Amino acid sequence: MTIHHDPDIWGEDVNLFKPESFAEGVSKATNNNPIAFMPFGMGPHICAGFNFATNEAKITIAMILQRFTFRLSPGYVHSPFPVLAVRPEKGVQVIINAL
Template sequence: MQMSMIFNESLRLYPPFAGFGRKVEREVRLGDVIVPANVALVISNLSFHHDPRIWGQDAQLFKPERFAEGVAKATNNNIGAFVPFGIGPRSCVGLNFAINEAKIALSMILQRYSFTLSPGYVHSPIQYVTVRPQHGVQVMLHPL
């Protein structure tokens, strides 16, 4: 459970894609806005992944315990508030593969090493196809 909480919080703060595109097939009302047919929209999941009305005033902080009781409880049953891989029939087909692969890789590393961030690490995420660290992730591995 702990690893899932850490992955979910990491994906909330730094989703693989900062937004996803959708095309409006027919005129639709979104709140007070009327969107005409054939309009392409870019939906920023970063905006609602960092919304203090959903996540609290500490929305910018890394707090995996938000997900201690699952995604539904963390989002107050707002299914569209946490969508790092999209939502619905167009969500990323690689979702389960990516999560399972990351869990396996991290489990294999943690069996043999502990790690700390390098003192020279600079936190600087950028959007380049996917969200990634601009200067890489410099870590120091310590054999167990």
């Protein structure tokens, strides 16, 4: 968890949710430290479901985006909270509309 929240690697806005940071690849997102990004662990015990989980996530996201639009509710309060991974302490209220 610590390495995924190091401002020297991810920038001072490390606690913001900015998926666009990865738009130009992991090296760019990590200030040229691509090894710092290891969501599935590494070494002999790297996640056995890495490829399966990645493909499943891509298919799921594509299917959802084909059917709905999303926007943050006006009541959303940004509140990152570290519990093993970072979670939104007050939840994420989203308004979803069918396309």
